[in-house]
Amino acid sequence: MDGRQWSSTIAAAQAGDRRALDELVAGWLPLVYNIVGRALNGHADVDDVVQETMLRAVDNLGSLRDPDSFRSWLVAIAMRQIRDRARRRTTDTLRDETADGAADFAELTVLRLQLEGQRREVAEAVRWLDDEDRQLLSLWWLEVAGELTRRELAAAVGISRQHAAVRVQRMKERLEASRGIVRALDGACPDLRELTARWDGDPDSVWRKRLARHIRGCAYCASPGEAVVVPAERLLVGIALVPLPVGFTLSLAFGGKTAAAATAAASVGWSGKVLGALTKPAVALSAGATIVAGGAYVVTQAPEDPPPAIAAPTARAQSPEAPTASPPRSPSASPSLSPSPSPSATRPKTDVYGTVVDAADTAPDPNARPAVLPHRTESGITSTGGAHATMNHRGDSVTLTGKGYVLVRWQISPQYRSGSLVMPTWTALKGKLFHVASGGGRRMDDSVSTTDTTATGMGNATTGYTVLPAGTQQMWQNEYFYVDGSVTLTVNERGADYGLNVFPTTWDKVEQDVTSGPPEGVTRYGLVRDTGKDDTPVPQYVTRATPTDPATVAQASRV
Numbered sequence: 001m002d003g004r005q006w007s008s009t010i011a012a013a014q015a016g017d018r019r020a021l022d023e024l025v026a027g028w029l030p031l032v033y034n035i036v037g038r039a040l041n042g043h044a045d046v047d048d049v050v051q052e053t054m055l056r057a058v059d060n061l062g063s064l065r066d067p068d069s070f071r072s073w074l075v076a077i078a079m080r081q082i083r084d085r086a087r088r089r090t091t092d093t094l095r096d097e098t099a100d101g102a103a104d105f106a107e108l109t110v111l112r113l114q115l116e117g118q119r120r121e122v123a124e125a126v127r128w129l130d131d132e133d134r135q136l137l138s139l140w141w142l143e144v145a146g147e148l149t150r151r152e153l154a155a156a157v158g159i160s161r162q163h164a165a166v167r168v169q170r171m172k173e174r175l176e177a178s179r180g181i182v183r184a185l186d187g188a189c190p191d192l193r194e195l196t197a198r199w200d201g202d203p204d205s206v207w208r209k210r211l212a213r214h215i216r217g218c219a220y221c222a223s224p225g226e227a228v229v230v231p232a233e234r235l236l237v238g239i240a241l242v243p244l245p246v247g248f249t250l251s252l253a254f255g256g257k258t259a260a261a262a263t264a265a266a267s268v269g270w271s272g273k274v275l276g277a278l279t280k281p282a283v284a285l286s287a288g289a290t291i292v293a294g295g296a297y298v299v300t301q302a303p304e305d306p307p308p309a310i311a312a313p314t315a316r317a318q319s320p321e322a323p324t325a326s327p328p329r330s331p332s333a334s335p336s337l338s339p340s341p342s343p344s345a346t347r348p349k350t351d352v353y354g355t356v357v358d359a360a361d362t363a364p365d366p367n368a369r370p371a372v373l374p375h376r377t378e379s380g381i382t383s384t385g386g387a388h389a390t391m392n393h394r395g396d397s398v399t400l401t402g403k404g405y406v407l408v409r410w411q412i413s414p415q416y417r418s419g420s421l422v423m424p425t426w427t428a429l430k431g432k433l434f435h436v437a438s439g440g441g442r443r444m445d446d447s448v449s450t451t452d453t454t455a456t457g458m459g460n461a462t463t464g465y466t467v468l469p470a471g472t473q474q475m476w477q478n479e480y481f482y483v484d485g486s487v488t489l490t491v492n493e494r495g496a497d498y499g500l501n502v503f504p505t506t507w508d509k510v511e512q513d514v515t516s517g518p519p520e521g522v523t524r525y526g527l528v529r530d531t532g533k534d535d536t537p538v539p540q541y542v543t544r545a546t547p548t549d550p551a552t553v554a555q556a557s558r559v
Contacts, residue, residue, distance in 0.1 A: 010067040025054060030241045031071075031147060032078050037105040037242065038138035039082045041127060046105070048394045049085050051494070053078045072152040075139070079156045082135055105242075119235045121182050127203040128178035133171045140168050144233040147241070175232055177212045184211065184221040192221055353432060353534035353559075360471055363443050366524035370514050373437060373507070374532030376482050378404040381504035392499040397490040397550075399428075400483050400502075405436070405510050408479045408489070409501040410444060414459030414466045420495035421466050425550040426542040429559055431485015435537045436530035439513035440478030441522025466496040469555060473540055476526070480510045481539065492551035 006027070012020035029050075036049045056077050064073055105126070126134060139156055142148040148156075154164035184192055195214055199207055215221040383389055383406075385398035392411075400406055412421075426433060442448075444457035444466075452460055457477070459465035468474065491500055517525030530536045541553050 006070060007067040010061070010064070010070050014062055014064070014067075021058070025058065028057075028071075028074060029054065030244055031142070032074065033244055034142065034241045035075065035078045035138045036082060038126065038141060039079075039131075039135040040085075041105045041134060045085050045393055048493075049078075049081045051394065053081045055494075056081070071148070072155050075148065075152055075156040076158075079135065079139075079158075118179075118230050121179050122175070122232050122235050124182050125175055125178035128181060128205075128208045129171070129174060130205050133174055136167055136171050137175065140171065141236055144236045145241075172232060174208075178208060179229075179232070180215050180221075181208065181211045184215050184218075187221060189218060189220045191218060353538070360473055363446070363474075364524070364527060366518055368525060369517070370437070370526050371528040373511050373514060373528045374530050375507050376405075376436075376484075376530075376532070378507060380404050381406055381483060383502065383504050385502055387503065389502040390499065391489075391491040391502065392493070394491060394493045394551075397488050398502050399486060399488045400504070401486040402504075403484045404482070405505045405507055406481045406483055407501075407503040407505045407510075408481065409440070409503070410457075410475050410477055410479070411499040411501065412444060412457060412459075412466050413497040413499075415463050417495075417497035418459045418464030418466050421468055421498060422492040422494045422496075422551055423469065423472060423541050423555075424489055424491050424500060425553040426487050426489055426539050427550050427553060428546040429485065429487045429542060429544045431483070431487075432534075433485070433487050433538055433542060433559075434482040434530060435479070435539045436482045437480040437510055437514050437526055437528050438476035438478070439480065439510070439516075439526030440476055441516065441526075442524060443474055443476045445474055446523045466498065471555065478513055478526075480505070480513075482530070482536075487542075488546075488550075490550040494551070 006024065009020050009024055009027075013024050032053050033046075033050055036053065037046050040046050040049065053074075057074055060077075064070060126137060129137060136157065139148060139153045143150060143153050150161055150164065153168075154161045157164060157167070159167065185196070192211075192214060195211070379402060381400055381402040381404040383398055383400050385391075389398040391398065408424075442457065446456060447453070448457055449455035449460075454461035456465075458467075489500070489502060491498075493499070514526030514528060516522065538559060540555055542559050543553050544559055547553060
């Protein structure tokens with residue numbers, strides 16, 4: 001793929017041509033997918049990093065001065081996203097999240113390109129490389145396959161061509177050692193079988209060195225088994241890009257703006273032109289688009305019809321104190337709501353299930369004791385994530401089935417990435433779902449430091465704040481829900497860094513958490529939202545449908 005051949009398409013996309021942008025993204029997505037997939041070896045973050053790379057490329061395309069340099073510019077963005085993700089994830093976490101039954105990229109390369117013999121050996125050897133070597137190999141592989149130049153490789157890594165030559169040579173040496181390990185493990189050396197009896201099967205640098213040391217001193221394992229071992233670069237020449245998996249979906253959301261807002265901003269510059277081209281001015285759509293492998297953009301569906309007039313306030317009539325980019329109010333500034341009633345308790349008695357969404361509210365007084373928590377029937381909840389599901393990446397999900405209580409615990413990390421938070425969504429609801437209580441000792445906008453007056457659970461003035469969509473209910477550290485049926489909860493993390501822990505729980509534990517307030521040394525008592533009736537609020541971002549991208553579920557969607 002030569003960037004110069006795409007100059008006219010890039011120029012048209014920069015001018016706001018939607019068809020050109022479609023063609024540009026669809027044409028270059030496989031290259032980005034291969035770089036990221038090989039660098040992360042098929043880890044669960046691959047789709048997320050590809051999403052972030054293409055989003056940044058589309059969002060910053062207007063700043064590209066030389067269309068001929070598009071390829072090196074795009075590759076550099078991909079590498080920055082890979083390194084950024086690596087800094088925020090530990091090796092142990094990466095390994096744990098990869099071991100979910102999904103094929104790694106080495107296996108995908110072998111299967112999709114139908115590699116055999118020594119080409120297959122090279123692909124499988126990638127598993128044994130360290131993260132830095134694998135990142136470099138993701139570029140070198142494309143270089144020898146004719147997709148990148150050495151100058152582009154060096155620029156993407158941020159080093160000189162001379163330094164790149166040294167780095168590549170060292171990486172190739174470790175790759176060749178890894179190829180020897182792959183061959184030896186396919187053999188029948190009894191000493192090697194004894195050595196690997198203590199190995200858990202996960203390739204890593206420690207075992208690479210240990211096995212390589214054995215192979216160097218073992219006449220049986222050192223034999224290649226074939227007349228000639230072909231150098232890796234000769235094996236990789238001409239190998240095509242690994243095709244995108246069937247059903248791969250790329251969702252590009254532009255900061256949560258509505259199409260109307262995006263269209264109004266069309267005069268701002270290139271970004272406004274693109275947003276205007278991707279949306280319909282007459283309808284308030286989510287300002288995003290979906291591109292499926294080999295396909296074109298499909299504008300996300302418009303929100304469902306708004307609830308009847310008896311519904312709780314939606315984003316158009318929220319409290320003026322809904323969170324913004326400015327520092328959240330301190331708890332002491334919140335009006336006293338003692339005693340602390342369920343927000344739904346004052347709603348009209350004519351409300352029926354499915355018309356109620358949470359309204360943005362202010363924090364109650366820290367010493368306001370919660371209302372009594374009604375005790376709903378419990379037969380138990382089963383979770384596809386087990387007793388403790390941890391979800392840290394866009395697209396992670398868990399399905400909850402049964403009748404009982406569920407704890408969703410928030411983990412927000414603005415020190416790694418602050419900014420707009422794309423809320424998690426409840427989808428495929430069958431039965432009923434209620435938001436029964438908030439607890440855990442604090443809301444996420446409560447103060448968390450005695451030395452930094454700007455610091456809350458959402459960030460601080462130095463690192464920036466995690467910002468909720470307008471009209472969104474401010475979450476507490478622990479949020480409790482009651483499920484009667486089945487529902488899927490999906491993390492839609494993109495702009496800000498956050499995760500969710502999901503635990504099936506019981507009424508007793510909810511009651512204990514909500515009533516454990518200031519006397520136990522925490523910030524505040526919890527808040528009961530359950531009235532025991534169908535007018536108890538349902539969560540925001542909930543639908544009975546199963547959308548292709550849960551991140552497109554409308555805030556006030558009606559269930």
